Amino acid sequence: MLLKMLTGLSGPLFSLAPGDEYDFDDAEAERLKAAEFAIDAEPKAPATTKRGKADVVSSNGDDAGNG
Template sequence: MLLKMIAGLSGPEFSLAPGDEREFEDTEAERLIDAGFAVKAEEASAAPAKTKKGKANVVPASGNSGAE
């Protein structure tokens, strides 16, 4: 089963980062999905992309010693 990783995972044969896709045997794939480490690759492509909301982390000019 093709999975898309949600969390990083490494082992003796692979090192995966969030967003990586890899084929796993069905029993291992179900275990990873149940643990919250991955989703089926088909479901991941159908899900809307997450966006970060809120203000940018910006330092005001009064706190920046290099600004005039």
């Protein structure tokens, strides 16, 4: 179960800070939520991309190197 940490927590397999998200097994997740160390993580919105002009170099060169 994916949880969002409210407090820091470390163990042999992880070191988590407040705000970090980690996938715990169900029993451990319920224990951490009951102790108010973590809450259910909200699903992340899909990443968006910036739209705009592409970074393109003109195909019309100034021919400064030819001569």
